Amino acid sequence: MTNAIEIRGLVKEYKDFRLNSVDLTLPGGCILGLIGENGAGKSTLIKCLLGVILKNEGSIKILGRDADTELADIKEDIGVVMDEVGIPDSFRYKHINAVMKNTFRNWDEKLFESYMDKFKLPRDKKFKEFSRGMKMKMGIAIALSHNAKLLVLDEATNGLDPVIRDEVTDIFYEFTRDEEHSILISSHIVSDLEKLCDYVSFIHKGQVLLNEEKDVLLEEYAIAHTTEEELKELDPSAIRGRKSGKYGVQVLVRRDAVPAGMKLSPVTIEELFIFMIKEID
Numbered sequence: 001m002t003n004a005i006e007i008r009g010l011v012k013e014y015k016d017f018r019l020n021s022v023d024l025t026l027p028g029g030c031i032l033g034l035i036g037e038n039g040a041g042k043s044t045l046i047k048c049l050l051g052v053i054l055k056n057e058g059s060i061k062i063l064g065r066d067a068d069t070e071l072a073d074i075k076e077d078i079g080v081v082m083d084e085v086g087i088p089d090s091f092r093y094k095h096i097n098a099v100m101k102n103t104f105r106n107w108d109e110k111l112f113e114s115y116m117d118k119f120k121l122p123r124d125k126k127f128k129e130f131s132r133g134m135k136m137k138m139g140i141a142i143a144l145s146h147n148a149k150l151l152v153l154d155e156a157t158n159g160l161d162p163v164i165r166d167e168v169t170d171i172f173y174e175f176t177r178d179e180e181h182s183i184l185i186s187s188h189i190v191s192d193l194e195k196l197c198d199y200v201s202f203i204h205k206g207q208v209l210l211n212e213e214k215d216v217l218l219e220e221y222a223i224a225h226t227t228e229e230e231l232k233e234l235d236p237s238a239i240r241g242r243k244s245g246k247y248g249v250q251v252l253v254r255r256d257a258v259p260a261g262m263k264l265s266p267v268t269i270e271e272l273f274i275f276m277i278k279e280i281d
């Protein structure tokens with residue numbers, strides 16, 4: 001099976017920021033959550049992927065094709081939702097539909113209409129009169145209506161209420177049931193991605209810390225509730241992060257590297273991210 005995205009050695013330099021030799025893989029048919037704090041480099045990575053900004057170094061393959069030479073063609077197969085949806089303020093439904101018809105070979109008017117209904121989006125309002133949530137839903141409806149094989153969603157679930165968020169999550173699951181369909185979704189709200197993703201990638205200060213199957217991570221790591229004394233006896237390579245509190249020490253550990261019988265509790269993706277970042281800073 002072809003990987004939906006393969007990024008190798010990606011470098012993007014700004015004056016005060018560097019996306020530092022990023023490797024990232026999204027296997028076909030999967031959902032990858034790109035998790036990072038504000039300013040970690042998520043949007044920069046996505047913009048390089050989509051050719052919105054020029055990279056300094058590295059190679060990018062999308063749906064098995066070289067993004068440097070075939071991007072114009074590949075774009076037909078990518079549904080994109082960015083933080084700013086990018087539709088002119090004065091546009092209503094009919095204008096959006098007309099423009100998209102001219103933009104995408106595979107624009108599916110009927111499907112677009114069905115998403116308008118599903119998301120309860122008004123046909124008579126101008127885009128500038130939409131609420132933030134409505135704007136995001138419009139972006140998602142467009143991204144889903146041109147038979148894309150890959151969805152790239154940058155902070156796309158921000159501003160959605162819990163009910164719509166849940167609906168959108170179901171739509172994303174449905175989309176990736178077809179194993180030719182994949183999703184890259186970024187957020188700094190880890191709980192948004194925790195349920196949804198098959199793979200997670202942590203990005204911190206321009207560096208990708210890991211790119212791994214979610215279930216493998218949750219099996220591999222755990223939180224040990226311990227004391228400073230006990231901690232001294234642990235193999236340092238087992239420890240990936242620590243937090244001291246009133247009632248002892250919490251340590252992020254690799255399950256296979258700690259003594260049997262040690263009291264462990266499962267870790268969430270959110271905790272994993274926070275522990276790993278604290279360890280580095």
Ligand SMILES: Nc1ncnc2c1ncn2[C@@H]1O[C@H](COP(=O)(O)OP(=O)(O)OP(=O)(O)O)[C@@H](O)[C@H]1O
Pocket residue numbers: 014015016017036037038039040041042043044045188
């Ligand atoms: N055009 C630019 N010129 C200079 N620096 C930039 C430019 N665009 C982004 N940056 C810097 O790159 C860094 C990463 O920004 P980026 O938008 O990729 O972060 P992010 O992870 O998407 O954050 P957020 O969650 O806040 O959206 C920041 O320090 C930002 O100031």
